[in-house]
Every structure is written in C-alpha cells, then in structure tokens.
Amino acid sequence: MRLNVLENYPLADLTTFKIGGAARFYVKVEGVGSVYEAVEFAKRQGVPFYCIGGGSNLLVSDRGYAGLIIHMANTETEVATDGDIVYKICGAGVGWDSFVSECINDGLFGVECLSGIPGTVGGAPVQNIGAYGQSVESLIYEVIAVDTSDGGIVRFNNAECKFSYRKSLFNSEAFGRYIIISVKFALKRVGKPSAKYHDLENYFPKDAAITLQDVRTAVLKIRENKGMLQMDGYRGYKCAGSFYKNPVISADHFDKIAGALNTSASNRNWHWPEGSANEKVSAAYLIDNCFGKGFRKERVGLSPNHTLAIVNYDDATFTEVMDFAKLIEDTIYERYGITLEREVQILQ
Ligand SMILES: Cc1cc2nc3c(=O)[nH]c(=O)nc-3n(C[C@H](O)[C@H](O)[C@H](O)COP(=O)(O)OP(=O)(O)OC[C@H]3O[C@@H](n4cnc5c(N)ncnc54)[C@H](O)[C@@H]3O)c2cc1C
Structure with a gap:
C-alpha cells in the first residue's frame, strides 16, 4: 500500500488542548499493513516517529515535531462469543466512546463507567484509562501491536501489559517501541451495572434499579458538570483531562x-x-x-x-x-x- 505522507502538517487541531506547531511529516494509517511501512519511511528519512490516536492526552510544543507523526485510524472490528463472554477485537483508531456506547447498546457489562472519555481504543491501554470505579485493564484480554524495531506483530496478554494506576508497559519501560493496532476486549453478557463510585452513588436514589444506559447517562452528566466532556452537544474545556496523577x-x-x-x-x-x-x-x-x-x-x-x-x-x-x-x-x-x-x- 502506498503511504500518503504529508509535510509540515499542523498538529494543534489533532489534540484536545488545541496547542502546538506542525509535524515535519504526517501519515494517517488506516490499514495495519502500512504501520511498519510508515516506521521504515521515518528510518529512511533519519527522523524520529511518534504514534497518536485522538490526541486527548497530548501537549504538543509550539515548535511542532521534527519527525513523522503516525496517526492510527484503523477501525476494523470483529466479534466472537464464548458462553457469557463476548470478545470484541477493535482497531486502534475506533473512538473510545463509540466503543463504549456500542457495548452498552449490546447489553455488555464492564465498560459503562468509562463513558465519555475521549481518545481512541489504541490510546486506552497506554495509560490504562480509568474513571468512576472502572479501569480498562479489567476488560483487556490482549493487546496486538507492531514492534517498531523489526515490524513483527506481537500479542500481549493482560499480565504482559503490566497495568497499574495510569501505567502500562506502553507508557513506561517500552515507551514508543510498540504501535498498538488493535485491542481484544472480554466483556460480560451477564452482570450488574456498576455504580459504586461515590459520585454515582450520590446520583442515583438508594436501591434504585439501574440499567447500563442509566449509568452511561449519569457518567456523561457528571463529566459535563466537571467540564470533562469533549463531545458534540456538551460544554467542555480545551485540555488533556487530568494533567497529574494522584501521588x-x-x-x-x-x-x-x-x-x-x-x-x-x-x-x-x-x-x-x-x-x-x-x-x-x-x-x-x-x-x-x-x-x-x-x-x-x-x-x-x-x-x-x-x-x-x-x-x-x-x-x-x-x-x-x-x-x-x-x-x-x-x-x-x-x-x-x-x-x-x-x-x-x-x-x-
Ligand atoms: C476532557 C478529557 C477527559 C478525560 N478523562 C479521562 C478519564 O476520565 N480517565 C482517563 O484515564 N483519561 C482521561 N483522559 C485522558 C485521555 O482521554 C486518555 O488518556 C486517552 O486514552 C488517550 O487516548 P488518545 O487516543 O487520545 O491518545 P493520544 O493522546 O493520541 O496519545 C496518548 C499517548 O498514547 C500513545 N498512543 C496513542 N495511540 C497509540 C497506539 N495506537 N499505539 C501506541 N501508542 C499509542 C501516544 O503515543 C501517547 O504517548 C481525558 C482527556 C480529556 C481531554
């Protein structure tokens, strides 16, 4: 596949902070076959490369980036069922909240509290996103990535991702080495919607019978009140979410x-x-x-x-x-x- 590499590509609008200069080179990757081609392009040019998804956890310098931005946009999705578990294998470029919304429509449990987080499926394991008592590590069966050192496809099981609070293999010891192409999630068809976090407990009347969609609606409302939603029709700020971890x-x-x-x-x-x-x-x-x-x-x-x-x-x-x-x-x-x-x- 031929890469469509663009030069001096403005980055600010690819981030939720809306700050930053241009990239020397930029390529949008829609098919996973092109990922390593993009890496090889950067190597041939003698410049560094950096992968982005939704730009919602990113602050770019005003001088921009003197290398190649690889923008993951592959959205292929497959579904398989094994008893009460539904496996969804989603392309890294799928919007995180579209994935959540689809799971809720399909009646799948475990992801409802992560409604309204911006970014992509590929970005989610990197900092092990979490909110309102759930975190993505509990849903991830496998992360599939390209090893940028040799172009090989690597599959990381949950333990190999080394998840902890806002941390994984991908933003720590192996930072920048792997480009995530898809994530396999294991979701439950049977369960109870989660509303254990105090903001959610306060939202619902005690002992109320709540559905997955009720939790999603509540989370979106709570996020909107905190200015932490960047979705059409909601009021939000130009930011990258929480700038700091809790020490x-x-x-x-x-x-x-x-x-x-x-x-x-x-x-x-x-x-x-x-x-x-x-x-x-x-x-x-x-x-x-x-x-x-x-x-x-x-x-x-x-x-x-x-x-x-x-x-x-x-x-x-x-x-x-x-x-x-x-x-x-x-x-x-x-x-x-x-x-x-x-x-x-x-x-x-
Ligand atoms: C309003 C707002 C609210 C937020 N709320 C929360 C929250 O509640 N909880 C939470 O945990 N986070 C939250 N965030 C942070 C952010 O949304 C998440 O970290 C999100 O997962 C980032 O995904 P992204 O696709 O935007 O990644 P980007 O911002 O594009 O990239 C972030 C990092 O991930 C790497 N990366 C991205 N895609 C890939 C890939 N395919 N392969 C390898 N590396 C990749 C990048 O290189 C970079 O280092 C919030 C952000 C905003 C703006």
Missing part, C-alpha cells in the same frame, strides 16, 4: 503533611490507603490548598470544575502551559515535598 507517598510522609493542610475546611475524600505502608493523596486537594479553585494566570488556568485539568482558555501557547505547570509542581514540592507526576504526554 502515592509513605505513611510517615503523609503524617507530616496532613498537619500542614487545612483539612477542616472540607470533608471531601482526599486520601486513601495504598497497600499497608503508603497513602494515595488527591493531587487536586493539594493544589486547591495552595492555589484555590480555578486559579488562573492569563490564558492558562485550572478548570474551576475539575482542578486537575489545566485549561487553555484563549489560544495559550505550549510555553505558557509549561510555565503554569512548573509553578504548580514547584509549589507542591516546596510545600509538601511531593513531586507531582504528569499524566499528560509532552511531545516536543
């Missing part, structure tokens, strides 16, 4: 910082035990304590509805966002000795 610190460290926080001002959940000796702390709570809700510096600020989202309010630049992020990170480190880890991927 995990030792119990000793936690005891030291708890005294420094104004915990009486809010009864909101802001820390959870993580294993026997650690505590996971709400990054949003720490940031709110230092800056207040909706803190803003000119064209960049925290979303007033969801502190962890850094928002491009008015054609902000990459540098403005990075300076703002540095202010947040330096302040949290000085106050609490905590290094915030970014969830968003930076491309420069």
Whole structure:
C-alpha cells in the first residue's frame, strides 16, 4: 500500500488542548499493513516517529515535531462469543466512546463507567484509562501491536501489559517501541451495572434499579458538570483531562503533611490507603490548598470544575502551559515535598 505522507502538517487541531506547531511529516494509517511501512519511511528519512490516536492526552510544543507523526485510524472490528463472554477485537483508531456506547447498546457489562472519555481504543491501554470505579485493564484480554524495531506483530496478554494506576508497559519501560493496532476486549453478557463510585452513588436514589444506559447517562452528566466532556452537544474545556496523577507517598510522609493542610475546611475524600505502608493523596486537594479553585494566570488556568485539568482558555501557547505547570509542581514540592507526576504526554 502506498503511504500518503504529508509535510509540515499542523498538529494543534489533532489534540484536545488545541496547542502546538506542525509535524515535519504526517501519515494517517488506516490499514495495519502500512504501520511498519510508515516506521521504515521515518528510518529512511533519519527522523524520529511518534504514534497518536485522538490526541486527548497530548501537549504538543509550539515548535511542532521534527519527525513523522503516525496517526492510527484503523477501525476494523470483529466479534466472537464464548458462553457469557463476548470478545470484541477493535482497531486502534475506533473512538473510545463509540466503543463504549456500542457495548452498552449490546447489553455488555464492564465498560459503562468509562463513558465519555475521549481518545481512541489504541490510546486506552497506554495509560490504562480509568474513571468512576472502572479501569480498562479489567476488560483487556490482549493487546496486538507492531514492534517498531523489526515490524513483527506481537500479542500481549493482560499480565504482559503490566497495568497499574495510569501505567502500562506502553507508557513506561517500552515507551514508543510498540504501535498498538488493535485491542481484544472480554466483556460480560451477564452482570450488574456498576455504580459504586461515590459520585454515582450520590446520583442515583438508594436501591434504585439501574440499567447500563442509566449509568452511561449519569457518567456523561457528571463529566459535563466537571467540564470533562469533549463531545458534540456538551460544554467542555480545551485540555488533556487530568494533567497529574494522584501521588502515592509513605505513611510517615503523609503524617507530616496532613498537619500542614487545612483539612477542616472540607470533608471531601482526599486520601486513601495504598497497600499497608503508603497513602494515595488527591493531587487536586493539594493544589486547591495552595492555589484555590480555578486559579488562573492569563490564558492558562485550572478548570474551576475539575482542578486537575489545566485549561487553555484563549489560544495559550505550549510555553505558557509549561510555565503554569512548573509553578504548580514547584509549589507542591516546596510545600509538601511531593513531586507531582504528569499524566499528560509532552511531545516536543
Ligand atoms: C476532557 C478529557 C477527559 C478525560 N478523562 C479521562 C478519564 O476520565 N480517565 C482517563 O484515564 N483519561 C482521561 N483522559 C485522558 C485521555 O482521554 C486518555 O488518556 C486517552 O486514552 C488517550 O487516548 P488518545 O487516543 O487520545 O491518545 P493520544 O493522546 O493520541 O496519545 C496518548 C499517548 O498514547 C500513545 N498512543 C496513542 N495511540 C497509540 C497506539 N495506537 N499505539 C501506541 N501508542 C499509542 C501516544 O503515543 C501517547 O504517548 C481525558 C482527556 C480529556 C481531554
């Protein structure tokens, strides 16, 4: 298949942040046979390559990218059934929320709380997306990818993906090595819709009989109220979702910082035990304590509805966002000795 490689291709509109310059080369890959061809093109040109999906976890430099952007757009889907399990093998370019919506229409359980997350099926395992008590790791049977070192097709079973909180093989030790071409999901035909997360528990009357579609409607409504939906007909912000992960610190460290926080001002959940000796702390709570809700510096600020989202309010630049992020990170480190880890991927 002939590749249609374009030059000096603008990237901002391929991201939800709407920031960034052009790529030296860009190719949209609709058939999996072209993936390694694209990689070989970059190798021949002597430039790096970077794979993108929906651009919803990505912040691109104003200078753009001096290599080849490989935009995964393959959407082939296959379905197989084994008893109560339905396997869906979806192309990496399938929109994540279209996949969720289709599963709900098909009466399949396990994915309903992940409604409204932007991006693609191929992007979902990379940071092991999660929301409202569900995460994609619990649905993934297999990830199928091209090894960019030799063009071979590799199949990773669930354990081999090394999933943990917002982490996988693909955004850690093997970052950039594999291009995911499809994901095989195992979904249940029998079950109960999940509404265990506190936002959802508060949404539904106690003991209400709820359907998968009810959970989807609730999640979309809750997301909209937080400005965390980027779908037609809903109000959202230009951002990449949560900029930071919730940090995990030792119990000793936690005891030291708890005294420094104004915990009486809010009864909101802001820390959870993580294993026997650690505590996971709400990054949003720490940031709110230092800056207040909706803190803003000119064209960049925290979303007033969801502190962890850094928002491009008015054609902000990459540098403005990075300076703002540095202010947040330096302040949290000085106050609490905590290094915030970014969830968003930076491309420069
Ligand atoms: C409004 C909003 C709300 C969000 N809410 C949530 C949420 O609730 N929970 C959550 O976990 N995330 C959330 N996100 C983050 C984001 O949607 C997810 O991380 C999503 O899975 C990214 O997918 P993508 O296709 O857009 O990936 P991109 O942003 O295009 O890429 C992200 C990373 O994945 C890699 N990648 C993408 N596709 C492939 C592929 N086929 N093969 C190999 N690597 C690939 C890229 O190289 C890059 O490193 C939100 C984002 C926004 C803007």
